[in-house]
Ligand code: HEC
């Protein structure tokens with residue numbers, strides 16, 4: 001199964017979308033999410049458009065350069081945008097587009113209702129191999145403001161066709177075949193030792209990578225991500241079987257352990 005990705009076209013469209021989003025954010029300062037409203041409760045008359053623009057900018061920086069901007073809460077060298085591509089706007093790479101209104105929602109993993117803040121924490125303690133970002137702190141407020149800015153109406157749940165990852169048939173990956181795929185299609189960027197060259201080329205295993213409690217640690221999730229987005233310079237090259245194989249190979253390698261103290265996330 002080959003999945004074509006109209007890469008060049010999207011690259012041309014994205015800057016326009018980003019501009020639209022920021023213009024929209026400026027125009028709609030009344031539709032701030034509950035978190036942003038709470039954070040600005042001390043400011044009489046609510047949050048001004050320029051304060052809101054600043055928050056969104058700060059949140060995008062946190063999203064794109066997470067280890068640098070939130071060093072106390074990140075245990076590896078991955079940024080959110082290493083998996084949520086193009087600052088969380090790429091369809092089928094678990095995008096943040098129109099996501100805010102989908103929370104609160106029931107989480108099967110947690111077994112209870114979670115907020116968007118809880119979901120962000122989940123990626124901090126698993127994908128970032130770190131610690132929960134304080135739920136009411138300025139960094140969380142900024143991240144939520146950025147994610148809100150990617151929704152037309154953050155208060156309304158909207159189905160989005162590019163939500164999550166692509167759907168794949170369930171196949172069994174073969175790590176021996178996967179090693180051959182890795183060497184020929186991945187190692188040039190992610191390294192023979194899987195360590196990559198952070199922050200530009202992210203690690204796929206070892207201490208700079210996500211931990212064994214992360215969503216990407218599930219071979220089927222990685223296969224879906226990889227088939228649609230990788231190799232980064234030639235997406236659409238692999239078959240579904242090769243994506244499963246390379247994912248099986250990557251998951252024979254060591255990585256950080258999930259800290260059970262954070263099992264509630
Ligand atoms: C190692 C890769 C990786 C990193 C790094 C990562 N995430 Fe995720 N994230 C995932 C995967 C995989 C999913 C689940 C996608 C699915 O199953 O549809 C996910 C899901 C999410 C969701 C829910 C999306 C949805 O459709 O419900 C949010 C919100 C989120 N991540 C935020 C973040 C934030 C914020 C950061 C940075 C602090 C981050 N993630 C870092 C891999 C990652």
Ligand code: HEC
Nearest residue numbers: 082083185186189200201202203204226230231232233246
């Ligand atoms: C041309 C360089 C390049 C090649 C080749 C490449 N990648 Fe990537 N990969 C990247 C970059 C850069 C990112 C970060 C996201 C982005 O900027 O697009 C990334 C992100 C990832 C991620 C999510 C982040 C992480 O570290 O877990 C996975 C998983 C991944 N690549 C797997 C693969 C696999 C498997 C292959 C081979 C089939 C591959 N990549 C080939 C450059 C590459």
